[in-house]
Amino acid sequence: MLFRARKSTLPKTAAVLAALALALTGCSGSSPAASDGPVTLRFSWWGSDVRHKMTQQLIEAFEAENPTIDIQGEYGDWSGYWDKLATQVASQDAPDFIQMDAQYLGEYADRGALLELKDVDLSKFDQAAADAGKTADGQFAVTAGMNALVVLANPSLLSASGVSLPDDSSWTWEDYRKSAADITGKSKEGVYGSGAITGDASFNLWLRQHGKSFFTNDGGLGFDEADATGYFEMQAGLRDAKAVPPASVMTEDASASLDQQGLATNRVAMGWVWSNQLGALTKASGQALEIRRPPSVEGDAAKAEQFYKASQFWSASSRTKHPAEVQKFIDFLANSVKAGEIALADRGIPGNSEVRAAVAPKLTPTDALTAKFIDDIADEVGEAPAVPPAGSSPVSEVLTRYATEVHFSRISPQEAAKKSIEEIKGSLT
Known part of the structure; x- marks a missing residue:
């Protein structure tokens, strides 16, 4: 769920910054031409055992077509990946290929650690997907896969409540709040209309729909205290309408694994997640969860400023x-x-x-639904969000923490806005 900020698995950002600061000077984008003889390259990524095996198959397929190139894999899990990478970069022993994440792309690109990918063909990419890996200084990453922010709806809980959701191409935030509150009121105890809507993804969408942005292309903040106050007031409105669970329940959900959270355990009728989570949540819930667009300010999906998010990048x-x-x-x-x-x-x-169309028949039913949704919203997607700048990795946790304080009624939306902005600015370098 979006509420979860992965606080327990975030690497030590200070350690990353300190290590990077040691060595990233004098890096040059100019390099030798293609080698005539055999070449050995290193490739690092994080992921599950299934991903490790699949990635090895990708390497073998490439090597079969390019017998003079040998690629050696270096993989692990998320928790230790970034500290290891920072140490490798600082000691000038970085792997040639790096599986990159959006929250660290700006960090590494700004410090000269990444190669500008001038020779990778992105002509068949949707422009927003291509631009997701682009900073003000160049193309330093290529999207490995696309996600979109979605609302997953549980048809069983909707049916039990008797509430019909508005058309997702025209519903507003107010429509969403009213529908979620109605579901809570008409459902059995312990079932809620919506899960939490917190973290950087929902905040970014909220800002975009209000003509602002989370970050600017030069690394600054694209919003002010009034904008953030509006977002936290929206959180208070969800709380007061009982559209979402009590803060104590949301806090418990935040520390649970995905398959134990409200949408997976049939305790919330609507959840805000990334589209690639459909399969796991469908399996956990035992329900044929439905993909819906997030609401918009104007009630027009064409003006909802939806955006594609890279699940990971290649750098x-x-x-x-x-x-x-x-x-x-x-x-x-x-x-x-x-x-x-x-x-x-x-x-x-x-x-x-073209690759998306070619693989569609081979996808699982849930992945096929996700792919269809990605295609369906192509004309509604706005410009790619600016790449987060160096030092921005804690922002999702900061926003979630202050939204939680608002849901507990410990601070006002105005206080949450002021304090969150101060903390976010303090983290930027």
């Missing part, structure tokens, strides 16, 4: 000795149908529209 070290081969592999991952048929939706829906 490369600026210190690689083989930039041509590195970009050739990233191009294979991004644009090869063969790679798409191996990866399917493990890292999200393919960004390349």
Whole structure:
């Protein structure tokens, strides 16, 4: 659920910054041309055992087409990945290929640690998906897979409440609040209309619909205290209407695993999640969960400023000795149908529209629904959000914490806005 800020698994940002500051000077985007002889490259990523095996298949498929290139995998889990990477970068021992996350893309790009990917073909990517890996200084990452922010609805709980949801192409935030409150009032005790709507994703969407942005392209904040106050007032409105669970219940949900949270255990009728979570939540809930668009301010999906989020990115070290081969592999991952048929939706829906169409028949039913949704909203998606700047990794936890304080009625929306902005500004470097 979006409420969860992954606080327990976030790496030590201070350690990352300190390590990066040691060595990222003198990195150059200019590098030797393609090698004539054999080349050995290193590739680091995080993920499950299933992802490790699948990624190894991707490597083997590429090596079969490029027998002079040998790729060695270095993988682990999320919890230790970023501290290890920071240490490698600081000691000038970074892997050639780096699986990158949005919250650290700006961190590494701004400090010169990443190679500009000038030779990767993004012509078949939706523009917003391509731009997701682009900073003001260049294309330093390529989307490995796409997500979108969605509302998943539980048809069983909706039916039991007797509440029909408005059309998701025209519902407003007020429609959402009223519907969720109505569901809570007409359901058995312990069932709520909506799960929590907190964290950086919902905040970003809220700002975009109000003509603002979370960050600007130069790394500053794209909103002010009044904007944040409006968002926290929305949180208070959900609380007062009983559209969401009590703060104590939301707090318990935040520390639970995905399959133990409200949407998965049939305790909330609507949940705000990333689209790639449909499969896991459908399986956990035992319900055919329905994908719906988030609400908008104007009640018009075309003006909802929806955005694509990269589930992960492909990046490369600026210190690689083989930039041509590195970009050739990233191009294979991004644009090869063969790679798409191996990866399917493990890292999200393919960004390349032709690959997406080619693999659609091979997707699971839930992944196929997600892919269809990604295509359906293509004309409604706004510009890609600015890449988060260095030091911004704590922002989701900060926003969630202050939203929780509002739900507990411990502070006012105005106080939450002021304090969250102070804390976010303090984290930026």
